[in-house]
Amino acid sequence: MPETDLLKGKRIILGITGSIAAYKAAEITRELIKREAQVYVVMTKAATHFISPLTLQTLSGNPVITELFYERGPQETHIDLASRNDLLLIAPATANIIGKISTGIADDILTTLVLATTSPILMAPAMNEKMYYNSIFKENMEKLARYGVEFIEPEYGELSCGKKGMGRLASISKIIEAVKTALKRRKDLSGKRILVTAGPTQEPIDEVRYIANRSSAKMGFALARAAYEMGGKVILISGPTLLKPPLGVEFIQIRTALEMYEAVKERFKEVDIGIFAAAVADFHPSKAHRGKIKKEEKGLVVELTPNPDILKEIGKDKGSKILVGFAAEVEDLIANASLKLKEKNLDMIVANRISEEGAGFEVDTNIVTIISKEEAIEKLPQLSKDEVARLILKKVVDMVEAAGFEPVTSSVRRMRSPN
Numbered sequence: 001m002p003e004t005d006l007l008k009g010k011r012i013i014l015g016i017t018g019s020i021a022a023y024k025a026a027e028i029t030r031e032l033i034k035r036e037a038q039v040y041v042v043m044t045k046a047a048t049h050f051i052s053p054l055t056l057q058t059l060s061g062n063p064v065i066t067e068l069f070y071e072r073g074p075q076e077t078h079i080d081l082a083s084r085n086d087l088l089l090i091a092p093a094t095a096n097i098i099g100k101i102s103t104g105i106a107d108d109i110l111t112t113l114v115l116a117t118t119s120p121i122l123m124a125p126a127m128n129e130k131m132y133y134n135s136i137f138k139e140n141m142e143k144l145a146r147y148g149v150e151f152i153e154p155e156y157g158e159l160s161c162g163k164k165g166m167g168r169l170a171s172i173s174k175i176i177e178a179v180k181t182a183l184k185r186r187k188d189l190s191g192k193r194i195l196v197t198a199g200p201t202q203e204p205i206d207e208v209r210y211i212a213n214r215s216s217a218k219m220g221f222a223l224a225r226a227a228y229e230m231g232g233k234v235i236l237i238s239g240p241t242l243l244k245p246p247l248g249v250e251f252i253q254i255r256t257a258l259e260m261y262e263a264v265k266e267r268f269k270e271v272d273i274g275i276f277a278a279a280v281a282d283f284h285p286s287k288a289h290r291g292k293i294k295k296e297e298k299g300l301v302v303e304l305t306p307n308p309d310i311l312k313e314i315g316k317d318k319g320s321k322i323l324v325g326f327a328a329e330v331e332d333l334i335a336n337a338s339l340k341l342k343e344k345n346l347d348m349i350v351a352n353r354i355s356e357e358g359a360g361f362e363v364d365t366n367i368v369t370i371i372s373k374e375e376a377i378e379k380l381p382q383l384s385k386d387e388v389a390r391l392i393l394k395k396v397v398d399m400v401e402a403a404g405f406e407p408v409t410s411s412v413r414r415m416r417s418p419n
């Protein structure tokens with residue numbers, strides 16, 4: 001899609017906060033307007049010390065809101081704005097606004113809008129290097145990222161203190177690119193329902209001990225988050241993990257493989273797409289003892305019973321739904337993954353060599369090879385799990401478009417609501 005079409009008519013709230021980089025918001029507004037977006041500027045009090053609301057009103061062609069309490073004219077209220085916008089961009093975003101939003105404070109117009117909006121939120125931080133690397137700030141940013149806020153990384157360069165360092169507002173072109181990507185992504189999975197499995201399973205030996213594996217659930221959570229950001233309705237079924245479920249995703253916590261199987265059987269019928277990233281235990285102890293097994297000199301033999309292969313069972317009767325599996329391998333990556341793709345009746349498999357540094361369990365990055373049903377093989381470089389998730393989902397979108405099928409959601413909705 002040409003970029004003018006992508007931004008044309010899109011309603012973008014541009015939040016400006018009190019950084020010296022606030023003057024650059026004028027340029028951002030101009031660039032968005034040039035691409036025919038509708039820009040509604042909202043400023044914090046501090047931002048008005050750096051750039052005049054009149055400048056932004058003139059450039060955007062819309063009234064600029066600076067107060068939470070204002071005389072209502074014929075123009076839209078801030079709640080109207082928040083419910084109809086396609087994107088909320090905060091540029092520049094100070095450490096202060098990021099801190100306030102991360103704790104849910106809504107004490108001015110911009111923080112209130114953030115809580116009220118359902119659109120994707122993009123933030124372009126700008127601050128002094130010391131502040132950017134501050135642990136409290138970092139934690140706030142990570143918390144917001146978990147809730148689906150996207151950050152446009154600042155750049156290294158001259159800062160307002162005169163020194164060079166990290167923290168300069170990203171370039172205008174980078175910000176516009178991020179806006180385009182966010183707007184495009186939002187649409188890709190809208191109307192689709194996606195089920196994602198994640199994490200390890202725990203198979204109890206007794207009431208204290210269990211058999212599990214090293215899965216952190218990071219890949220599955222990244223997929224669920226990305227699918228939601230792309231407009232999908234997401235059901236995330238996960239084994240035990242320390243991660244917090246992404247905002248906007250329906251979360252089902254299970255413990256054992258059998259519980260995961262039950263949950264998947266129950267919910268798979270509602271979805272268009274299934275992505276199975278869980279590291280499901282292949283066996284469970286045949287007998288889970290009550291209480292705690294006592295220490296024995298002669299040791300302990302635990303008999304194991306195979307678990308169902310959830311993905312294989314689901315694959316048998318998947319119909320036109322799209323099914324994506326994962327294959328964690330130590331050797332013969334492509335051959336083993338291709339075999340699983342066929343055996344489990346998948347549309348795509350994501351293979352990774354778990355012995356490779358920067359891939360597989362626990363780490364934040366992954367190195368994967370994506371194999372399609374048509375045997376197209378694509379090896380990706382080392383990327384963050386979020387980036388890997390977005391690329392996998394992009395391929396899923398291509399498959400959905402190629403299949404041209406009607407999402408099951410519409411038929412489910414028709415059945416439930418005769419109106």
Ligand code: C5P
Pocket residue numbers: 197257276277278279280281282307308309310311312324325326327328340
């Ligand atoms: O056969 P293998 O365990 O390597 O297959 C991995 C793929 O199958 C993953 O997508 C995983 O989530 C899924 N799987 C499953 N149930 C099992 C074992 C694996 O859904 N019991």
